[in-house]
Amino acid sequence: MLDSLSYCSRCIPDLDGDAFRQIISVSRRNNAIHGITGLLVYGGGLYFQWLEGPPKAVQNLMARIHQDPRHDSLVILGNNFDEPERVFPQWDMEPVGAEQIHEVLIDAIGSIKTETNGALLELLLDHIQRTDGSLL
Numbered sequence: 001m002l003d004s005l006s007y008c009s010r011c012i013p014d015l016d017g018d019a020f021r022q023i024i025s026v027s028r029r030n031n032a033i034h035g036i037t038g039l040l041v042y043g044g045g046l047y048f049q050w051l052e053g054p055p056k057a058v059q060n061l062m063a064r065i066h067q068d069p070r071h072d073s074l075v076i077l078g079n080n081f082d083e084p085e086r087v088f089p090q091w092d093m094e095p096v097g098a099e100q101i102h103e104v105l106i107d108a109i110g111s112i113k114t115e116t117n118g119a120l121l122e123l124l125l126d127h128i129q130r131t132d133g134s135l136l
């Protein structure tokens with residue numbers, strides 16, 4: 001069984017492209033080792049990340065991410081336990097542009113079977129539509 005967790009946070013001012021690429025490359029390496037998949041979106045000064053994997057691995061990673069000084073004001077959007085399936089099995093922390101998140105969420109909703117994950121994704125999709133795609 002898997003845990004999934006999603007959050008939004010605010011990027012610290014002046015984080016440059018190199019710093020972002022550094023987060024991606026470390027994440028890709030670590031997450032592959034620990035069986036974590038998901039999605040990381042950055043845009044408009046905000047991060048959105050969806051993490052899923054073995055419960056211990058997700059908790060340990062989240063504890064590290066929480067303390068990371070490259071972002072602040074972290075808000076947990078959802079935390080699901082005992083999920084039978086991955087929502088993003090094909091992702092290993094690819095960065096996605098804000099404009100692409102809409103499409104990614106629609107795909108995920110189409111293939112989802114559990115109610116809690118579906119409801120959370122519907123909520124995010126609704127938010128993106130109401131803010132004209134500029135949420136992130």
Ligand SMILES: Cc1cc2nc3c(=O)[nH]c(=O)nc-3n(C[C@H](O)[C@H](O)[C@H](O)COP(=O)(O)O)c2cc1C
Pocket residue numbers: 023026027028030031040047049061064065066068070071093
């Ligand atoms: C927005 C954000 C998302 C992150 N996502 C991940 C992640 O998915 N996986 C990961 O290993 N580190 C991620 N990190 C980095 C961790 O906070 C931490 O720096 C890193 O895991 C340390 O790895 P190391 O011990 O191998 O150096 C993220 C950092 C930020 C700011």
